[in-house]
Amino acid sequence: MAAARVLIVNADDLGMSKAVNAGIAAAHERGIVTSASLMVRQGAVAEARSYAAAHPRLAGGLQLDLGQWDYENGEWTVAYERCPMDDEAAVEVECRAQLEIFRELLDREPTHLDSHQHTHMSAPVAGVAERLAAELGVPLRGRSGIGYEGGFYGQTGKGEAVPDAISVESLVRILSSLPGGWTELGCHPGLGMGSESSYGSEREVEVRGLCDPRVAAAIEAECIRLCSFADVD
Secondary structure, three states, rough: OOEEEEEEEEEEEEEEEEEHOOOOOOHHHHEEEEEEEEOOOOOOOHHHHHHHHOOOOEEEEEEEEEEEEEEEOOHHHHEEEOOOOOOHHHHHHHHHHHHHHHHHHHHOOOOOOOHHHHHHHOHHHHHHHHHHHHHOOOOOOOOOEEEEOOOOOOOOOOOOOOHHHHHHHHHHHHOOOOOOOEEEEOOOOHHHHHHHOOOOOOHHHHHHHHOHHHHHHHHHHHHHEEEEEEHOO
16 A cells, blocks of 8 residues: 655745745645744744744744855855854854744744755755754754655746746646655745845745645645644654
8 A cells, every 4th residue: 555645835934024924824824835944034033923923833943044145147146144154163053043043932942944045955054954953853854754845946046937837737746746655845935025035926926826726626636634844753
């Protein structure tokens, strides 16, 4: 008998801006988002905290936010860095500081860990993130036995538009091809996005897809169990 399929739909970037918070709220209340990852040093974190407190069914993890790199005019440029990325000691200090802020904001531990732009997938951030996840006893994206599905994203790694990747049809195909066991589907909802992000209009398309009744119907038809990171033993 095939293994049951369990899906966590996790929204990244909670706290980044009011527009992102609004998109995550819509995709949670009217769509399939079950978890979100909080960026504790971003400008709309107070609003995100209030929303999380009022909506306990939205599981909340910590998105380690160490920097951002944008691909512009054929090269990568640094938008910001919170610490030297090649200094493991500095990375650990910053990650632990963000964890403490998370605890102070939400008065609890995160349900999971991940990172902005997947910096935890490479050393030295990888080692630090793995230690933190082990101490907390929570899943770390891509390192915990929960599969990560990142195909629902409307740009290439160099910022080129891929609109078909965030269509309802694409999301339904992703759902139909999920393997047995636990999978995290990453998403980046947003509403009313201006020029604050190079991934702006795509966020609004994501919201529409995540809230589309055809997607909910596909989850039911495929016998997929929708869960959150709070449900992981």
